[in-house]
Amino acid sequence: MTSKEASELLEQFRAGKLGVAEVLHAFQAPPVADLGFAQIDLHRALRKNFPEVVYGEGKTPQQVAEIAARIARVEKRLLITRITGEHHRAVRAKVKKIVYHDVARCLTLETEPLPKREGAIAIVAAGTSDLPVAEEAAITADIMGNQVERIYDVGVAGLHRLLRRLESIQSANVIVAVAGMEGALPSVVAGLVSKPVIAVPTSVGYGAHLSGFTALLAMLNSCSSGLTVVNINNGFGAAFAASQINALAAGELK
Secondary structure, eight states, X not given: OOHHHHHHHHHHHHTTSSOHXXXXXXXXXXXXXXXXXXXXXXXXXXXXXXXXXXXXXXXXXXXXXXXXXXXXXXXXXXXXXXXXXXXXXXXXXXXXXOEEETTTTEEEXXXXXXXXXXXXXXXXXXXXXXXXXXXXXXXXXXXXXXXXXXXXXXXXXGHHHHHTTHXXXXXXXXXEEEEOTTOOHHHHHHXXXXXXXXEEEOSOSSGGGGGGHHHHHHHHTOOOTTEEEOXXXXXXXXXXXXXXXXXXXXXXXX
16 A cells, blocks of 8 residues: 555545544554565555565565565555566466566556556667666556656667657656666766656676676766666666656655
């Protein structure tokens, strides 16, 4: 239950549409579910306006499935990142309506999707090889209640491809710029817009690319203003921050 949903619950109580017992039941749920191998934070949505997100890599399919089933019992939304087809099959056996996004390597569940807030988040990706990270960001931003504008394959090796989409990029409230190789795209984008830009370096490139460190250091040393940087391949982290910025712009966070 998000803080907004909690507020709506209290409004229904004040209007006489809900009784004390129903409201108390909603708020008396234990804050942690102990699965032995995992401690699930069931109050995460109250604090962060979205339930605990499950990072699948390193967990067995059965572990991910049990965590997903427990969260799905009490939450209307669920996001699992960095999964394989094997994880998907195990989760689907317990959560029938789970959706698999193969390029993003994510699973989502929305029994009641969040309404899309005003203002878009633009996900700008340099090349097709960056799409797994870009799509992780796009899926994350979407399930968190944002309009998402995907602008892909607009790397600086062909600057005209980026410039022809500039109007869409400039109209977004916040931009997530995803790039590997030399990591130049976020610097260029940040120099062309007045909105916050979150840079995501990817582990795409040849030997001296150093599995994303070249792009990471280039982005950290950018001379463009209004640019911030997340960790290598962290599309989820960039999109979560972008969603919070967009929520602030919509006046939702207090």
